[in-house]
Amino acid sequence: MHTRLRLELIIERMAAKRACSVLEAAGLTGYTVLPAISGFGGATRWNRDTDMSASSDMVVIISIGADSQIRAALTELEGLLGSHIGVLTVGEVQVLRPHRF
Amino acid sequence: MDIALATLLSPIVLFFLLGLAAALLKSQMTIPEAFAKGLAIYLMMSIGLKGGVEISKGDLGWDAGAVMISAVALSFLLPLIAYSLLRLTTRLNEIDAAATAAHYGSISIVTFVAAGQAINAAGLQTSGYLVAVAALMEVPAIISALIIANRGQAKSGSVAGSERGELAREVLLNASVVVLLGSLVIGWISGEQGMQRVAPFFVDPFQGVLCLFLLDMGLSAGRGLRNGWRQLGPGTIAFGLYMPIISAILAAGVAFLNGMSAGDAALLITLAASASYIAVPAAMRLALPKAKPSIYLTLSLGITFPFNLILGLPIYIWLARAVSPGAV
Secondary structure: OEEEEEEEEEEEHHHHHHHHHHHHHOOOOOOEEEEOOEEEEOOEEEEHHHOOOOOOOEEEEEEEEOHHHHHHHHHHHHHHHHHOOEEEEEEEEEEOOHHHO | OHHHHHHHOOHHHHHHHHHHHHHHOOOOOOOOHHHHHHHHHHHHHHHHHHHHHHHHHHHOOHHHHHHHHHHHHHHHHHHHHHHHHHHHHOOOOHHHHHHHHHHHHOOOHHHHHHHHHHHHHOOOOOOOOHHHHHHHOOOHHHHHHHHHHOOHHHHHHOOOHHHHHHHHHHHHOOHHHHHHHHHHHHHHHHHHHHHHHHHHHHOOOHHHHHHHHHHHHHHHHHHHHHHHHHHOOHHHHHHHHHHHHHHHHHHHHHHHHOOOOHHHHHHHHHHHHOOOOOHHHHHHHHHOOOOOHHHHHHHHHHHHHHHHHHHHHHHHHHHHHHHOOOOO
């Protein structure tokens, strides 16, 4: 098994496209976007089904890559999180096929 | 009084109240998100087609053009009034006030649809071109709010350069604008004959689909209110109730100056009095991401929409009759 970094970004749907562009620009070879159902934060409870515009929807973006690629993306993503709602975590993971990340 | 009672006891309002009550009582009932979006598109296609068919009968003249220009000007103006009132009467900061003001200058297409039903039930006739007016009134308020937000301190919270293209697409090509204007043109081209072919789908089931959609709107409004009411102070809640009336009075003036019929005036007044909760929130998340959606969404969907649907429509019909020449 080989060590890589796993980036997990929970961010509002309206900013997801820009976050994905940052990941692509950092050279990450892949990412997955998942819908978030509901949550609580900033003293506010939210659900997917309360907003017809879907503008308050949150998504989870997961990407796995080499240390240098993930760190390259972090500065830009930090700027994005300065204005948009979101949470970013990075952790070590073990991968079976290192050439894919 | 009869119109007020008839509106309140109409199936669409009663289904809305059912959804609202269910959500406030924490019922688990939900309508699948994709299905609700499909219903919204269906309703917009239906009113767009009907409007287009009316225009094909020769409904579009200089008078309609004058109303369209007046409505766009009104949509530019309303956010300025809303912003000033919010800053004077509430504790909202510049960004939250600008984002909220945008919602009150733009329109709610569901309120427009419900108004159409109430106006017809009141025995008044409406013109097809008002659908185009609805589509035209979606966007100017967003531009006004961005101009307000881009002054002074609020500048730091406004749209980043790289998001401008995405914002322009969201504002100009959102589902309401594309579907409404597209269906209007299709209805205009295909005319009465074309409409007859699709009437079993777009005309006959319309009322039932509207009930289903209003049930979902009630659920959305109730859940939004339940989750976000703590964010609203008394001044902000009061704004959600008096701003529609101010907008309605200004629109009544526009209707009077344009010599609009009572039915058309009632629709224009309703458009001005309604607050957006579909097109504008999406634009505001891109343009003013630091503005709190829990304030502007809860206010427009949880306070103003129910007010307009339950109490506002009879008031607007009465106002339209008062300013229209020859109306009883």
